[in-house]
Amino acid sequence: MTDLFFYIFAAITLACAFAVVFSRNPVNAAMFLILTFLGMASLFVMLEAYFLAVIQVLVYAGAVVVLFLFIIMLLDVKEESKAKLKPLTLVASVIGFAILLVGVVGITSSDNIKATTETLPEAAGATLKNFGYELFTTYQLPMQVTGFLLLVAMIGVIVLSKRVKTD
Amino acid sequence: MELSDIAIKSIYAVIVVSVLMGFCSYAVLAERKISSWIQGRVGPNRTSLPFISSIPYIGRFLTRLGVFQPIADGAKFLFKEDITPAHVNKLYFTLAPILSLIPALTTVVVVPFGYYENAAGEVVTLVLTDLNVAILFLFAVSSLGVYGIVLAGWSSNSKYPFLGGIRASAQMISYELAMGISVLPVFMWLNAPGTAGTLSLVDVVNSQGGALWYAMWMPGSFLIFVVCIFAETNRLPFDMAESETELVSGFHTEYSSFKFGLFFVGEYAHMLVGSAIVAILFLGGWHPLPFMTWADFGVHGLLAGVLSVGTLIGKLCGFMFFFMWIRWTLPRFRYDQVMKLGWQMLLPASIANLVLYTFIIYFLERP
Amino acid sequence: MAIVVKRKPLNLLEKLYIPEIARGLAVTFRRMLFGETVTLEYPEQRPPIPAGYRGVPTLVRDPEGREKCVSCQLCEFVCPPKAIRITPGEIPEDSEYAHVEKGPKEFDIDMLRCIYCGMCQEVCPEEAIWLQNQYSMSGYSRAEMVNDKTKLYELGGTLPDEHFKWNKKKEAAEHGGGHH
Numbered sequence A: 001m002t003d004l005f006f007y008i009f010a011a012i013t014l015a016c017a018f019a020v021v022f023s024r025n026p027v028n029a030a031m032f033l034i035l036t037f038l039g040m041a042s043l044f045v046m047l048e049a050y051f052l053a054v055i056q057v058l059v060y061a062g063a064v065v066v067l068f069l070f071i072i073m074l075l076d077v078k079e080e081s082k083a084k085l086k087p088l089t090l091v092a093s094v095i096g097f098a099i100l101l102v103g104v105v106g107i108t109s110s111d112n113i114k115a116t117t118e119t120l121p122e123a124a125g126a127t128l129k130n131f132g133y134e135l136f137t138t139y140q141l142p143m144q145v146t147g148f149l150l151l152v153a154m155i156g157v158i159v160l161s162k163r164v165k166t167d
Numbered sequence B: 001m002e003l004s005d006i007a008i009k010s011i012y013a014v015i016v017v018s019v020l021m022g023f024c025s026y027a028v029l030a031e032r033k034i035s036s037w038i039q040g041r042v043g044p045n046r047t048s049l050p051f052i053s054s055i056p057y058i059g060r061f062l063t064r065l066g067v068f069q070p071i072a073d074g075a076k077f078l079f080k081e082d083i084t085p086a087h088v089n090k091l092y093f094t095l096a097p098i099l100s101l102i103p104a105l106t107t108v109v110v111v112p113f114g115y116y117e118n119a120a121g122e123v124v125t126l127v128l129t130d131l132n133v134a135i136l137f138l139f140a141v142s143s144l145g146v147y148g149i150v151l152a153g154w155s156s157n158s159k160y161p162f163l164g165g166i167r168a169s170a171q172m173i174s175y176e177l178a179m180g181i182s183v184l185p186v187f188m189w190l191n192a193p194g195t196a197g198t199l200s201l202v203d204v205v206n207s208q209g210g211a212l213w214y215a216m217w218m219p220g221s222f223l224i225f226v227v228c229i230f231a232e233t234n235r236l237p238f239d240m241a242e243s244e245t246e247l248v249s250g251f252h253t254e255y256s257s258f259k260f261g262l263f264f265v266g267e268y269a270h271m272l273v274g275s276a277i278v279a280i281l282f283l284g285g286w287h288p289l290p291f292m293t294w295a296d297f298g299v300h301g302l303l304a305g306v307l308s309v310g311t312l313i314g315k316l317c318g319f320m321f322f323f324m325w326i327r328w329t330l331p332r333f334r335y336d337q338v339m340k341l342g343w344q345m346l347l348p349a350s351i352a353n354l355v356l357y358t359f360i361i362y363f364l365e366r367p
Numbered sequence C: 001m002a003i004v005v006k007r008k009p010l011n012l013l014e015k016l017y018i019p020e021i022a023r024g025l026a027v028t029f030r031r032m033l034f035g036e037t038v039t040l041e042y043p044e045q046r047p048p049i050p051a052g053y054r055g056v057p058t059l060v061r062d063p064e065g066r067e068k069c070v071s072c073q074l075c076e077f078v079c080p081p082k083a084i085r086i087t088p089g090e091i092p093e094d095s096e097y098a099h100v101e102k103g104p105k106e107f108d109i110d111m112l113r114c115i116y117c118g119m120c121q122e123v124c125p126e127e128a129i130w131l132q133n134q135y136s137m138s139g140y141s142r143a144e145m146v147n148d149k150t151k152l153y154e155l156g157g158t159l160p161d162e163h164f165k166w167n168k169k170k171e172a173a174e175h176g177g178g179h180h
């Protein structure tokens, strides 16, 4: 039963993710993005990580994609015409895909990830308390770094979008 | 989960949703009646049913009160011509009303509405699922409701709905933040050190039994949360997305008959759930008085179930009335004022409130 | 020159906004509980119609029950949207006033055309057509919206008359000589 659900939701997530990339209408893409996030949230639910699932919906589906839609609507993006693939784009995407592949293979073949059926209920993210605890102890550094990165991005946006007085 | 369990849950769910829908239709009636009273009008007072309306006095009284009006309203929404303008995006145009109603109905799942004591004297909470992350679930699902509005605005492919959709999206994002932060003190108090972490609404209500209600000692949180609820449910004075004096009818300008009805019901369902949440988080849920529970009044067993559900529904109706009362008191904000209020006042205020209560709770709980 | 009204600066309590909201809420609440209802419940209660109101054009009779209209067709001619149709006719022989004047055989006013301008009343030499206090005309078909003679007299009723011109006319017709 659980397996069946897993495959269903995984298939939905993947299919929608592909649809995001391939749909030419930006609003369609955004809608598929929501479905992708919802699919991921349901995968989290199946792992009993309700907190992560809910946060996934709240932050990504509920806020980030709304912003996407907002921008799409404001800029009135029309359907994108078929663009020729530039060689640079091709090279970049091949490299990106290769890195992703290496990452995925590296993670799945490492030892930390195997045989977690017993530890599942206590896994990080399973309960709120564990989640918070892990976030502020084990994963403190990555969290801080991520936060710093976001801060840099935010400052960058503010600097870029600030109107420069020309006189 | 057993199959019978699933069956029972499904029946519960159907009952809860149909009760909610019934409440929605009567909320519409209440809205019309209250607005007419405040404006010195009479309100719906004509619709009558055969037999019932002809009972002397009572029938006439009910007709004057407009009790049968929701039936007529519903029938009207069902049978009016459903116009789909030629210039719309058909798929999203049809999807949008559904998307705006579903989240509102889904959020009911985590709303507890009472308790009773079974034969063994155990307290059984009446709730569809007592999720550990209930409040987050609620925020998450209700934040999906904005897609209905945004898509309606976008797919209508004409100017006024479009502006309504844009406004709705900006407004939702601005107020969600302050709303989330404003409830944090409640959960900080709830999750005292040493307890298992919980964001469950049932625990929130239980923690208010025999104690002060949160609205009383966290008035800041209460105020910010209420303002945000108004903004999130798109009610006046925050009905930027609709604002009929500027945008004709905002996002649902192009909608008619049943699809419009779905938006309408969605709005009221949203309001009902919002009121329930306010009652649960800040107004003591099903506890009749501060420092008093029904058990203190000597009420046990099934009677406690009836009374507790009644109390919650009473508080809910009171807050619904407040929604309507505010609607006919405050004029609509300008769009820039809404944004300013959200980002420059409510957000800093909620953060300040959070810091303040962090200290208060720290000193209260210091051993 | 534009008049600039100085706004009173808000004091702190007013700037806080919330006390002011509470005050507003009190006002509306009082209004709800004690305010009187100002609406009329229309079909049962009707608004008082002031004298001189120009409603639906109607035909009137004089106090002796005669139709005043002599079917001169001036109103038909003057009516801007051509709402009036008159078929002139003779007054029947058996009537006391036969040969004195003419009378309309048919008199139709199409209320879907009428613009309530009152020209017909203005132009009528006999003061036979009046815009009176009827204000609500409705029907299920176009045909129903055409007021015929019977309907027009029914709506118009009787209006006082000072001259009783008809009597004089009759007299003149019988004894010869004008009365002017």
Ligand code: SF4
Pocket: C068, C069, C070, C071, C072, C073, C074, C075, C076, C086, C123, C124, C125, C126, C127, C128, C129
């Ligand atoms: S109503 Fe007056 S104006 Fe019209 S035909 Fe009769 S007498 Fe002439």
Ligand code: SF4
Pocket: C057, C078, C079, C080, C081, C082, C083, C084, C109, C113, C114, C115, C116, C117, C118, C119, C120, C121, C131
């Ligand atoms: S009121 Fe004006 S429009 Fe109506 S019948 Fe008289 S002249 Fe014609």
